[in-house]
Amino acid sequence: MDVIKKLQKIVGIDRATTSPVQLYCYSSDSSQIRGTPDYVVRPQNTEQVSQLMRFANKHGIPVTARGAGTGLAGGAVALNGGIVLDLSGMDMILDIDINNLQVAIEPGVIHSRLNKALEPKGFFFPPDPGSSEMCTLGGLIANNGSGMRTVKYGTTKNYVLDLEVVMADGSVINTGSKTLKSSAGYDLTRLMVGSEGTLGIITKAVLKILPLPKARTVMLASFKTPELAGDVVVKTLSAGVIPSACEILDRVTVEVLNAYDPNIAIPDAGATILFELDGTKGSVQEQAKVVEIVCKPLASGIRIATDREEMEEIWSARRLVGAAISRINPNKVRVYVGEDIGVPIKEIPRMLKLVQSISKEFDLSIMTYGHIGDGNLHTGMCIDMLDNEQWEQLDLAADKIHRTAIMLGGTVSAEHGIGSARSRYMRLERGDALDVMILIKRALDPKGILNPGKLGV
């Protein structure tokens, strides 16, 4: 059977390829995981995706959905060959329906494009990944991604009202409705969110949106140790203030940022917490007062920014973290493993301390930053990629970080997804629930063609 001819018949001759150069371009995402597909297909509509799935299912050909390939867990990598289904071309914003507080989009819409379209109307889609300028909404939904605003606004799953999904056999379903709530049957929307392309292909989504807050302010507080910083976060939240963002930058992160751009000038400290508060002008002032009262006895310095330019400077510095890490040592490269743990809020100080001891134990410089307000910490580790011993140390350190997070009641992935990078921890983290996931997978995809090798299912 001439597979490529059939694929080209479905999507058009220029939209399905076996060119080795193109296959190579699709052989990785933003992690270190590699796997070359046999075919790359770029569908333009749901009907084409449906026909492709029917064909792939009939012949047992693996299908790996792909958005922008910014995933950090190998999710969009075709481990078993087969088809990579590039959905980035299905990128229409179909409807902005302010009266119903929702938008309808195709999966290939880049995250920041949606918020740029909503801003003039005074609305926004709250999940806020660092990869906003690159990642697709389809990828964000499939990974249940989130970002800096989670502490107050929740993750992607809190905003998905309905999904159009092409199932493994090519049938097309809608998982929800346009209403803001529904109690009709199993919550298939939530089942699909975070399923990482293992249960179906998302071809449309209806997302809830919110009005933009009228005022905001940013506060930077410095602390002698990360544990003190962690304590302050727990105290702030239990004092009833839920910041719109609450980020930690540890000492290494601040050093790296200041080396990258001396104008950033964040004071050198054991750890820095960046609070963002939003709401009405009055409520922001009230919240800021509480944060100041909580921080004062423990902080070595507090800076409050209210004008837009200063706030933007601070946020730009925060966004630079991922790129600036190469300044630790230009001969080393950041490897994304063990980088996305989440722990219950009250365990944050303990987790921070344990990361420091893991850093010493394995003689690796670990930069810790992330969304501390929701318990999500990113641990950045750099190694010389040509040094096998450093790879071994890195794997051991990442393994210990993952197991420590689980031991504290946490998760190995708070937002980046499991993919193949973290699938070996699914049993430890989810226990018998993994068996239920495997049953669901077998029921919906009996031939196992949808993104095989991912999620431990």
Ligand SMILES: Cc1cc2nc3c(=O)[nH]c(=O)nc-3n(C[C@H](O)[C@H](O)[C@H](O)COP(=O)(O)OP(=O)(O)OC[C@H]3O[C@@H](n4cnc5c(N)ncnc54)[C@H](O)[C@@H]3O)c2cc1C
């Ligand atoms: C610099 C940087 C910063 C980042 N910051 C964040 C952050 O703050 N928060 C965060 O959550 N993530 C972050 N990420 C990770 C990544 O951007 C997210 O996981 C993002 O959601 C992936 O989107 P994508 O379009 O690139 O998806 P891909 O990487 O292409 O795919 C991700 C997964 O989704 C599946 N998939 C994609 N499209 C569909 C579809 N239409 N239907 C079914 N399955 C599909 C794929 O099979 C794969 O399993 C960051 C990554 C980078 C490189």
